[in-house]
Every structure is written in C-alpha cells, then in structure tokens.
Amino acid sequence: MRVLFRVDASDVMGGGHWLRCLVLAEEVLLQGGEVQWCYVSTAPALLQRLQYLDIPSSQLVAERASAEDAQQTRDLAEQWGADWLIVDGYHFSADYRAQLRSLNYRLMVVDDLNDSGPMQADAVLNTTLYASELVYQPASLDVLAGADFVLLSRSYTQTHHIPFQQRTHLFVNFGASDAAGLTLPALELLAASGINFPVMVVTGPAMQQHEQVAQLCQRHGFEHRHDVPSLYPVLNQCRLALTAAGSTLHELACLGVPSIFMVVADNQLRSAQAHQQHGWCRWFDGRSAGGLDDAVGMVKPWWEGVELDQRSERARQLIDGLGAGRVVQYLRSKVQ
Known part of the structure; x- marks a missing residue:
C-alpha cells in the first residue's frame, strides 16, 4: 500500500497536523506500506523527522491550498501510484479537496470540526470525542470517528x-x-x-x-x-x-x-x-x-x-492508544 500525505506547518499554524500525520505514516511503514510526503511550508526540524524515518518528501512550488497546489499534489499521487492521498489542514477548502479527487487513488481528509463544506473525499478521520455528533456529507463517506482512532505511536x-x-x-x-x-x-x-x-x-x-x-x-x-x-x-x-x-x-x-x-x-x-x-x-x-x-x-x-x-x-479510560493501527487496517482493507 502506498500512502501520500499532504500536510503543512508554520509558525502560525503550528506543527500539530504534521506530527499526528507522522504517527500515521510511521504505522503505515510498520505494517509494510510505503509513504511519501508533500508540503508547501514547514520547519527544518520537522523535515528532519521525515528524514529520520527515510520518508521521501517534495516541496510544492505553489501558493498554499491554491489550485496549482492541488494540481501538483494530484500529479505526484498519480505518478507515484499512490493508493491513498491523506490531507490534513484547516486551510484546505472543499474546492481544493474536489480538485484532488481521482479514479487512481482514494482520498482521506483528517478533520476536527466539519466546518469547511462537503468533504469531497472517500473517507474522513476525526478523532475528537464529539466526532459522532457531526454529520458529514456526502452520506456515502466513510467516517472513522472518535477516540478509538486517536493517532499515537506504538510506545504508548x-x-x-x-x-x-x-x-x-x-x-x-x-x-x-x-x-x-x-x-x-x-x-x-x-x-x-x-x-x-x-x-x-x-x-x-x-x-x-x-x-x-x-x-x-x-x-x-x-x-x-x-x-x-x-x-x-x-x-x-x-x-x-x-x-x-x-x-x-x-x-x-x-x-x-x-x-x-x-x-x-x-x-x-x-x-x-x-x-x-x-x-x-x-x-x-x-x-x-x-x-x-x-x-x-x-x-x-x-x-x-x-x-x-x-x-x-x-x-x-478515554484512549487506548491503538488508533493508528486501526486506521491503517482500514486503509489496507480498501486497497486489497
């Protein structure tokens, strides 16, 4: 299974999106999958985390969350033969997500609030305690909701x-x-x-x-x-x-x-x-x-x-620490 992550970090938005996706990426690797990463902005220390895990990364030459960003991300996913593209960030709009849709791979959005319009995806991951209260569109969307899917490393x-x-x-x-x-x-x-x-x-x-x-x-x-x-x-x-x-x-x-x-x-x-x-x-x-x-x-x-x-x-009692493994099991089930 090949998984491409599209995530950013900065002094303003912080590095939380990057770090939680890195946990998921590491679990993909541990379960025998392949991972790549693409971004527009980040911090050098966060790039070093990718290098430590030998995860290839590509910096996009585009305005963050723009149409050109979406096109470059989609091209990278299709050229590499990704099975999944995973996107995490509040700056990615419904229009941006719609541009990422492809018949060649499946799209997952990591979300917390469901306040940016239709997901335009195949699946959404929301690990908050209130995730089951949110109604995502379209109805056909697979929703991995709640604390059972919290992304923590195996050390926990x-x-x-x-x-x-x-x-x-x-x-x-x-x-x-x-x-x-x-x-x-x-x-x-x-x-x-x-x-x-x-x-x-x-x-x-x-x-x-x-x-x-x-x-x-x-x-x-x-x-x-x-x-x-x-x-x-x-x-x-x-x-x-x-x-x-x-x-x-x-x-x-x-x-x-x-x-x-x-x-x-x-x-x-x-x-x-x-x-x-x-x-x-x-x-x-x-x-x-x-x-x-x-x-x-x-x-x-x-x-x-x-x-x-x-x-x-x-x-x-709230979080058992097995969420990353459950998410990867779901991802694998859709490409086998």
Missing part, C-alpha cells in the same frame, strides 16, 4: 508505564511552535508562584525562542528539553501538565496525566470542553487577558489535591 501501548503515584514532574509545553507565545510568561508565573516540585519544560521542533526558554529554565532550576523525538518518555514521568489543548491532549489522556489546558486556537475549544466534562482536565482561554494567570494559579492546588489520582484514572 508497548512500553512500561510508570505508576501514577511514582511520577514526579510538572510537564510544560505549548505546542510544536508555541504560536501564542505562552512558554516564557508561563514559566515566569510558575517561578513566582512558589512551587516546590520538579518542572519539565519541552519546546517543540518549530519553537524559535527555545534558547531563551533554556536560559530562563536554568535561572529558575527547571529542566528543559528541545525537540524531543517522542514525548512518551517525558510524559511517563509527569503527574500534571500545563499545556496547550492541541494534539498532545491525546497523549496526556492515554498516559493518565491530569492537565490544565490553554486553548490557543478556535479549533481547540470544543475538544477541550468535551474532555473537561470527563473530569480529568480543566481548560482556560489562552486568547484572553488573564487566562494564563488563572491556569498557572490552578497548578499548585491541583498538584496538592487529593483527587489527582482519580483524574488520572478517568483520563486513561
């Missing part, structure tokens, strides 16, 4: 998990690029709050201020890591997280790490609300004044609270 199911009672750190991260610029002010607020437990700060591969973060962490005695290949070894040590409500949310839930989320983009809001209803996390609005102060103010009370282990158990 094949590696020993540290018992929650033995975890020691607060995890701090605001996405692959920290487009909202929350890391530095969050760390200053944490330092001023008088916490007395270890803090692990992770800056993502597209985070441009990571050297400033490293200096601040050294000054306050926080641990810092930049562009880690996998978050699993870090999260496995953490008993609480202060983080953006992006795709890392699923990794935290799977490992049972109670979390205080900052919603930094409109597409994160509904997912954060849905997860908060399950009682393992709390979200704050990172787009409004005072949101970060309120979130940091909750860190110490939650850390010291008697309910933290119960929140961990509620989180673990």
Whole structure:
C-alpha cells in the first residue's frame, strides 16, 4: 500500500497536523506500506523527522491550498501510484479537496470540526470525542470517528508505564511552535508562584525562542528539553501538565496525566470542553487577558489535591492508544 500525505506547518499554524500525520505514516511503514510526503511550508526540524524515518518528501512550488497546489499534489499521487492521498489542514477548502479527487487513488481528509463544506473525499478521520455528533456529507463517506482512532505511536501501548503515584514532574509545553507565545510568561508565573516540585519544560521542533526558554529554565532550576523525538518518555514521568489543548491532549489522556489546558486556537475549544466534562482536565482561554494567570494559579492546588489520582484514572479510560493501527487496517482493507 502506498500512502501520500499532504500536510503543512508554520509558525502560525503550528506543527500539530504534521506530527499526528507522522504517527500515521510511521504505522503505515510498520505494517509494510510505503509513504511519501508533500508540503508547501514547514520547519527544518520537522523535515528532519521525515528524514529520520527515510520518508521521501517534495516541496510544492505553489501558493498554499491554491489550485496549482492541488494540481501538483494530484500529479505526484498519480505518478507515484499512490493508493491513498491523506490531507490534513484547516486551510484546505472543499474546492481544493474536489480538485484532488481521482479514479487512481482514494482520498482521506483528517478533520476536527466539519466546518469547511462537503468533504469531497472517500473517507474522513476525526478523532475528537464529539466526532459522532457531526454529520458529514456526502452520506456515502466513510467516517472513522472518535477516540478509538486517536493517532499515537506504538510506545504508548508497548512500553512500561510508570505508576501514577511514582511520577514526579510538572510537564510544560505549548505546542510544536508555541504560536501564542505562552512558554516564557508561563514559566515566569510558575517561578513566582512558589512551587516546590520538579518542572519539565519541552519546546517543540518549530519553537524559535527555545534558547531563551533554556536560559530562563536554568535561572529558575527547571529542566528543559528541545525537540524531543517522542514525548512518551517525558510524559511517563509527569503527574500534571500545563499545556496547550492541541494534539498532545491525546497523549496526556492515554498516559493518565491530569492537565490544565490553554486553548490557543478556535479549533481547540470544543475538544477541550468535551474532555473537561470527563473530569480529568480543566481548560482556560489562552486568547484572553488573564487566562494564563488563572491556569498557572490552578497548578499548585491541583498538584496538592487529593483527587489527582482519580483524574488520572478517568483520563486513561478515554484512549487506548491503538488508533493508528486501526486506521491503517482500514486503509489496507480498501486497497486489497
């Protein structure tokens, strides 16, 4: 099976789309398939992730999500003999997707909101808790919906998990690029709050201020890591997280790490609300004044609270970590 991914990343849109598709691409490879990648924009560190997995990539010479972009993507898929083209990004419109349709391959769209018109695809993947509430068109579309299809690497199911009672750190991260610029002010607020437990700060591969973060962490005695290949070894040590409500949310839930989320983009809001209803996390609005102060103010009370282990158990019940394998099994079933 041959799968071509069409994904972008940037300082503004972040790297979440890229990283979750990379998990799916790795699972395709592990199940004996072939993968290629095409993009218009990204960050050098994200390209290095492709090179590490020996995934060939092509940079398109076109305006992002334009008709020329669609034509180049379709040509690449047809010339390579792709069985599937997988597209992930909020900037890809219904018209763009319609231009990608072909009799030579099948098209899957990775989506969260169903707010961009008809999918114009063969299948849609939506891993949010509320996915089953969305009505996708056309009716003939295959919909892989819900937490059973969350894209996580195999380490989340094949590696020993540290018992929650033995975890020691607060995890701090605001996405692959920290487009909202929350890391530095969050760390200053944490330092001023008088916490007395270890803090692990992770800056993502597209985070441009990571050297400033490293200096601040050294000054306050926080641990810092930049562009880690996998978050699993870090999260496995953490008993609480202060983080953006992006795709890392699923990794935290799977490992049972109670979390205080900052919603930094409109597409994160509904997912954060849905997860908060399950009682393992709390979200704050990172787009409004005072949101970060309120979130940091909750860190110490939650850390010291008697309910933290119960929140961990509620989180673990939501996501089993086998979603990527299920998605690849579906893809294979349609080309055999």
